[in-house]
Every structure is written in C-alpha cells, then in structure tokens.
Amino acid sequence: MPHLEPFFIRGYKGYLFCQCTHPNKKQPNKSVLILPPFAEEMNKSRRMLSQQAWRLAEQGYTVYMFDLYGTGDSAGEISDASWEIWCGDISCIIQKMLYDGFISSSILALRMGALLLEAVFESTELEIDRVVLWQPTINGEVLLHQFFRLKLAADMIGTAGGQMNAKEIKKVLASGNSVEIAGYYINPMIENSIRSAKLENIIFPQFIKIDWFELFAAEERSISAASQKVIDKFKDAGMNISSSKIVGPSFWSTVELVDVPDLLDTTTRLFT
Amino acid sequence: MSTIEEIKQILSDNLQLGNKVMSYKADTVLLGGIPEFDSMAVVGVITAIEDNFGIIVDDDEIDADTFQTIGSLVEFVESKL
Numbered sequence: 001m002p003h004l005e006p007f008f009i010r011g012y013k014g015y016l017f018c019q020c021t022h023p024n025k026k027q028p029n030k031s032v033l034i035l036p037p038f039a040e041e042m043n044k045s046r047r048m049l050s051q052q053a054w055r056l057a058e059q060g061y062t063v064y065m066f067d068l069y070g071t072g073d074s075a076g077e078i079s080d081a082s083w084e085i086w087c088g089d090i091s092c093i094i095q096k097m098l099y100d101g102f103i104s105s106s107i108l109a110l111r112m113g114a115l116l117l118e119a120v121f122e123s124t125e126l127e128i129d130r131v132v133l134w135q136p137t138i139n140g141e142v143l144l145h146q147f148f149r150l151k152l153a154a155d156m157i158g159t160a161g162g163q164m165n166a167k168e169i170k171k172v173l174a175s176g177n178s179v180e181i182a183g184y185y186i187n188p189m190i191e192n193s194i195r196s197a198k199l200e201n202i203i204f205p206q207f208i209k210i211d212w213f214e215l216f217a218a219e220e221r222s223i224s225a226a227s228q229k230v231i232d233k234f235k236d237a238g239m240n241i242s243s244s245k246i247v248g249p250s251f252w253s254t255v256e257l258v259d260v261p262d263l264l265d266t267t268t269r270l271f272t
Numbered sequence: 273m274s275t276i277e278e279i280k281q282i283l284s285d286n287l288q289l290g291n292k293v294m295s296y297k298a299d300t301v302l303l304g305g306i307p308e309f310d311s312m313a314v315v316g317v318i319t320a321i322e323d324n325f326g327i328i329v330d331d332d333e334i335d336a337d338t339f340q341t342i343g344s345l346v347e348f349v350e351s352k353l
Contacts, residue, residue: 040312146319149334153311153318156336157303165331182312214323217281218273221324249285250323253316255308256288 002057009096012088014075018066018096021053027060031102032271033093033120034065035113038143038194039184040150041252042072045110048251048259052108055268062102066093079178079185083193087119094123106130108267111252112137115197121205130209132267135250138230140197150182200230210234210241211270213263215248275353276346282324283342286316298343303336314339327352 003022008015023030034049036042053063067074069089070081097105104127109117114136120128137143148166155164164179172179173188180186204210212231214223223231223243234241248260273281276298284293287308302309318329327349338348 146315149315149318149331150311152331152334153314156314156334156339157311167331217285217320217324218278220273224323224326250316250320253312253319254286254288255310255313255316258285258288 002054009092011069011074011092012085013069013080016066016069016075016089016092017073018064018093019050019053021050021057021063021065023057023060023062025060028101029104030061031097031100031105032056032061032063033097033105033107034063035090035107035109035116035120036066036068036071037111037113037252038137039071039078039147040182041111042067044254044257045252046072047257048264049108049110051259052264052267055264056271059268059271061106061271062100064093064097077185078190079187081187082189083197086116087122090116090119091123094120094126098125103127104129106132106271108132108134109136110134112140112143112194114138114199115140115194115202117204118197118202121203128205128208130211130270131204132270133210133212134263134267135214135252136199136212136227137197138199138227140194144191144194147181147186151179154182200233204234204239206238208239210239211267212241212243213246213266214243215246215250215260215263217247217249219247221245275350276342278324279321279342279346279349282317282320286320287313296342298341298346300342302341302345303339305341309339321349325349325353 005020007018009018037045049065053065056063069085070076070078107128114133145166148169151164169179173191176188178185178187231243246263248262249258251258251260280293280296322329338344
C-alpha cells in the first residue's frame with residue numbers, strides 16, 4: 001500500500017508544505033509533480049488531487065504535491081506572494097526531486113497549475129516526459145475574472161458590504177493597492193503576473209506527451225473554442241497532444257467537496 | 273438535453289443537490305430559495321454555464337434578477353446562445 005509523507009522544505013521565500021505519496025516499492029525513475037490551482041480552487045481540489053496521487057502511487061509513482069508560498073499550509077501570506085516566488089518554489093521542489101534521485105518526471109497540472117509549467121520547463125535538470133492537464137487555465141485574465149466575481153456575487157447576495165465589479169477591482173489594483181476577495185488578499189504584482197500568463201506562450205519541450213482533459217455537465221458539450229485554438233496551435237507546432245472530455249462536476253469550485261471517479265480512472269490509465 | 277435540463281444538471285453538480293433537482297421547475301426560486309446557493313455557488317454556476325455553453329457572461333449581467341428562479345436563468349442563457 002502507498003504511504004504519505006508530509007514535510008516542509010525551504011522554498012524561494014519561506015518553508016513550503018509538501019505531501020509526498022510514496023509507492024510500496026520505489027522505482028527510481030517514476031515520479032509525478034502536481035502543480036496546484038489558484039487560491040480557493042486548491043482548497044476544493046485537495047481531495048481529488050490526493051486521491052489521484054494515491055492511485056498513481058499504487059502504480060509505482062512517487063507523487064509530489066505542495067502548497068505555493070502564502071497558500072495552504074506553506075509559510076507566508078498570499079498578500080506577499082508573487083509569480084516569481086511561486087516559480088522559485090517550483091525550482092525548490094524540483095531540486096528536492098532531483099535530490100531524491102529522480103531525473104525525470106511527469107506533471108499533473110490543474111487549472112492555474114498549467115500556467116506554472118513555465119517554471120518547470122526552465123529547469124533543464126529534471127526531464128519531463130508527460131504532462132496531464134486538468135481543465136487548464138489558458139488565459140490568466142479569465143481566471144482572475146472568475147475569481148473577482150466572487151466579490152460581485154457576495155455583494156449581490158448581500159453577504160458583503162459595498163458593490164464592486166471586476167472593473168472596479170482592477171482600478172483599485174491599478175492604483176497599487178491590494179483587494180480582499182473571499183478572504184484572499186490579492187496584490188497588484190501577482191494580479192499583473194497572472195493576468196499576462198497565457199498557456200499558448202509556454203514553450204513545451206519537444207516530443208513531450210500532453211493529455212488535456214476538460215469537464216462538462218453534459219455529454220453533448222464539446223471543448224470550448226478558446227481551448228481548441230490552443231490545442232490546434234500545439235498540434236501545429238508538432239506536439240503530441242490529445243484532448244478528451246469527461247462528464248462530471250467542476251470539482252475545484254463546487255460548494256461541497258466532490259469526486260470525479262471518471263477523471264481519476266482515465267488519468268490513472270495513462271500511467272499504467 | 274434541453275437548456276433547462278442542462279442548467280439543472282449544472283446546479284446539481286455545483287451545489288451537490290443530487291436528485292433534488294429532478295423536481296425543480298422553471299418557477300423554482302434560486303436566490304433565497306436554495307440555502308446552498310451562496311456567492312461561491314453563484315460564481316461556480318456562472319463559470320460552468322460559460323464553459324458548457326461557450327458563452328461569456330458580462331459582470332453587468334450578473335444581478336439578482338437573473339438568479340431569481342431557474343426560469344430566469346434559463347431565459348438569460350438562451351438569450352446569449
């Protein structure tokens with residue numbers, strides 16, 4: 001049976017909380033690094049990602065999951081976080097993986113985690129053979145827009161004071177001030193970095209295998225035009241990419257925690 | 273799947289309402305009627321609607337009237353298709 005090892009490592013700016021899921025018998029070349037989604041989405045996703053880590057460990061993979069600086073159980077406050085720190089955190093995790101004896105790894109990235117691939121590919125020491133994307137954020141601006149809506153929705157329902165839409169939030173950030181949204185203090189620096197991050201601008205290594213999954217409420221829905229554009233672009237660039245849809249709830253944003261067994265099964269099959 | 277059925281599925285998925293949604297009709301009240309329908313849920317539902325129907329919801333369009341009932345939400349989505 002796999003087993004869990006929680007630990008802290010020194011990150012770019014503060015200690016990072018890591019959760020390593022070890023297989024019964026360690027195979028030195030098989031590892032997976034999980035790149036987390038943004039803010040509250042990680043909260044909701046922890047259960048699904050942990051389950052996936054466990055399933056992959058059952059297949060002989062050592063799976064690394066961690067919290068970015070200022071999020072989850074890692075040190076610091078999100079109000080002090082920056083994209084540079086987060087990319088630096090990823091380098092620190094990669095160093096730990098190299099130290100543990102891995103020279104190659106696969107990546108599982110959820111939502112904003114896909115945009116953090118930029119930091120993974122900067123490291124030339126750890127070879128990446130496969131990338132699995134779960135509902136990847138293709139445009140950081142859209143992610144922020146959705147996040148900012150939390151404030152608008154709270155105002156609409158009357159659980160928070162003041163009326164603030166995305167435009168007004170952007171105005172506050174543009175003036176150099178932070179904004180509190182759903183308990184997360186977003187600073188202008190990180191807002192700016194996420195806003196300008198685009199999946200299509202990330203340069204993937206050649207010959208890498210990419211599996212792209214999107215979740216839908218109904219079978220007859222198809223992958224959005226915006227996603228398809230990026231997928232086509234990657235294909236044109238000669239990348240080995242396949243996209244699939246899974247029918248199931250958007251587990252990273254549901255009110256109660258929810259599992260999507262189909263996504264877990266399909267992902268596990270990629271690694272068997 | 274008709275728009276109303278798909279909206280019901282999205283609500284069920286996002287709010288974990290299970291089979292309860294089967295009994296929902298166009299005049300079922302959302303805001304103030306379903307306790308699970310909080311700000312997180314509103315945002316989750318809007319995002320799921322955007323992803324599923326391939327539409328973009330403008331901030332100005334998010335108001336209490338749209339989320340009054342299932343019918344008003346369906347009407348809104350159909351106006352965007």
